[in-house]
Amino acid sequence: MALAAELASPPQHPAVGPDRVLVVDDEQAIVAVETEILRHAGYDTVGVKHPYEALALDVSDIDVVVTDYRMPDLNGLRLFEELRRLNPQLVGVMVTGFGNLRLVQTAMQSGFAAILLKPFPLDRLSDAVQRALRQRQVAGENSRLQAVLDAWRISQELTRPRTRLELADELAVLAATAAQGGPAGVLLADLSARRWRRPFPSRLTAWPALCLELADQPLQTPPDPLAAAAVLRLQVGDTPEGLLVVETSEPLSDVTTEQLELLAQQGALALAHMRLFEQGLRDEKLALVGRLAGAICERVRVPVARIEAAARELEVDEPDYRDMIVENAERLLLMCGELADFLSGDFRLDRRACSLRGLLDDAVRFQLPELNRLGVRVRVEAPDDLELDLDPRRILRALQNLVKNACEAMPSGGLLRLSLQLSAAVAVIEVSDTGCGMPPEVAAQVFEPFFTHGKPRGTGLGGAVIRSAVTAHGGMIEVASRLGSGTTFRLTFPRREAPAP
Numbered sequence: 001m002a003l004a005a006e007l008a009s010p011p012q013h014p015a016v017g018p019d020r021v022l023v024v025d026d027e028q029a030i031v032a033v034e035t036e037i038l039r040h041a042g043y044d045t046v047g048v049k050h051p052y053e054a055l056a057l058d059v060s061d062i063d064v065v066v067t068d069y070r071m072p073d074l075n076g077l078r079l080f081e082e083l084r085r086l087n088p089q090l091v092g093v094m095v096t097g098f099g100n101l102r103l104v105q106t107a108m109q110s111g112f113a114a115i116l117l118k119p120f121p122l123d124r125l126s127d128a129v130q131r132a133l134r135q136r137q138v139a140g141e142n143s144r145l146q147a148v149l150d151a152w153r154i155s156q157e158l159t160r161p162r163t164r165l166e167l168a169d170e171l172a173v174l175a176a177t178a179a180q181g182g183p184a185g186v187l188l189a190d191l192s193a194r195r196w197r198r199p200f201p202s203r204l205t206a207w208p209a210l211c212l213e214l215a216d217q218p219l220q221t222p223p224d225p226l227a228a229a230a231v232l233r234l235q236v237g238d239t240p241e242g243l244l245v246v247e248t249s250e251p252l253s254d255v256t257t258e259q260l261e262l263l264a265q266q267g268a269l270a271l272a273h274m275r276l277f278e279q280g281l282r283d284e285k286l287a288l289v290g291r292l293a294g295a296i297c298e299r300v301r302v303p304v305a306r307i308e309a310a311a312r313e314l315e316v317d318e319p320d321y322r323d324m325i326v327e328n329a330e331r332l333l334l335m336c337g338e339l340a341d342f343l344s345g346d347f348r349l350d351r352r353a354c355s356l357r358g359l360l361d362d363a364v365r366f367q368l369p370e371l372n373r374l375g376v377r378v379r380v381e382a383p384d385d386l387e388l389d390l391d392p393r394r395i396l397r398a399l400q401n402l403v404k405n406a407c408e409a410m411p412s413g414g415l416l417r418l419s420l421q422l423s424a425a426v427a428v429i430e431v432s433d434t435g436c437g438m439p440p441e442v443a444a445q446v447f448e449p450f451f452t453h454g455k456p457r458g459t460g461l462g463g464a465v466i467r468s469a470v471t472a473h474g475g476m477i478e479v480a481s482r483l484g485s486g487t488t489f490r491l492t493f494p495r496r497e498a499p500a501p
Contacts, residue, residue, distance in 0.1 A: 019129075184246040377416065
């Protein structure tokens with residue numbers, strides 16, 4: 001019975017309050033008359049007799065302003081302009097006894113929907129307010145239609161092929177345009193490393209750190225200096241793609257807010273599609289290169305192993321040459337093994353206690369001929385040593401790659417510094433050079449597979465192999481670089497007790 005009664009009863013809709021009208025006139029009698037007329041017509045009306053009283057009000061929920069033109073300190077046109085700064089959706093009706101064609105034109109261009117010349121029939125006031133409300137509704141519908149057209153244009157722009165960083169830049173440009181020129185930026189979520197990339201314009205350098213505070217929290221009002229900013233999540237389902245930040249000098253209109261929210265939704269989808277596409281492309285390249293590398297490694301390993309075995313049996317007057325052949329053959333076999341392991345995803349470690357200072361010395365020793373040829377000075381700073389439970393082959397190979405990269409960055413000489421810093425929890429190795437440095441977009445991708453910026457003969461796996469070796473030990477690798485100022489790689493390893501001998 002209760003269900004039948006519920007179905008039979010008409011649906012209940014939330015009540016919509018009456019439109020609000022603000023009346024401003026320096027004559028109290030006129031304010032009283034106009035306020036009473038509009039209240040009788042069904043409007044929620046507020047009346048004041050001085051422009052500054054109107055400016056002191058909260059006009060965020062005011063729909064129409066009825067104002068006199070000539071008033072002390074501030075005329076009706078200026079008052080309406082100031083009120084629209086606080087509420088851009090306001091429409092107005094001007095009441096004046098000093099009308100002329102120029103004033104009418106100026107008022108209509110400023111957003112007034114009607115001009116009433118004193119004296120006028122009283123019923124014309126409510127008609128003028130109704131006409132202003134219709135104009136406000138039509139303007140709102142036009143804005144929403146324009147927003148739909150803009151959204152379609154934006155969707156076409158966002159689906160154009162590009163990288164995620166380029167897509168983030170385009171998304172920021174579109175957001176700035178929607179917000180009428182306010183600077184905007186996108187903070188991209190790097191899901192693979194659980195970090196946030198920062199392709200922000202230079203003028204927004206203060207924003208990323210503050211945005212990071214919001215990245216893993218529910219959307220909220222951002223702190224200063226983001227108080228005058230809109231922060232929108234770029235998220236698809238439960239997967240964050242980034243944050244869209246738009247600086248605003250004035251409160252955003254409802255239409256602009258809707259447009260930015262729609263832009264954020266489309267941008268998040270486009271970023272997700274691009275991320276999945278890049279991941280799929282990376283997996284395909286990895287599989288293809290893996291098959292090729294596997295075949296090549298198998299073909300190379302056999303003759304190199306024969307060369308190593310034959311060299312060990314050589315009886316020569318200068319054993320250094322024989323040892324050099326054996327050592328380089330072992331290095332080549334190790335490189336083949338590491339490449340095959342990386343492409344297969346096999347990161348099993350052969351841990352043993354090894355000296356970190358010894359690893360630094362060995363990394364320099366292997367590259368010493370090239371360092372001397374280029375005139376690169378070497379400084380190893382390890383006042384204290386530590387034995388860690390590591391796979392020495394993998395870590396040594398990673399350090400050799402970093403030293404080799406430093407040589408390539410200093411073709412005219414420079415300073416290579418390898419340092420070891422110890423704390424109670426971690427051991428930190430830094431490899432620094434005074435070479436050419438890298439731009440931010442290159443530094444952000446230096447550990448990505450198949451990234452070969454400036455190395456036409458490179459495989460693009462050097463950075464990925466280095467990161468794999470470090471992270472397999474539970475460590476972390478970071479890079480800091482600036483064009484013309486050199487590069488520093490920082491390897492951090494958790495300290496472990498070496499096994500007893």
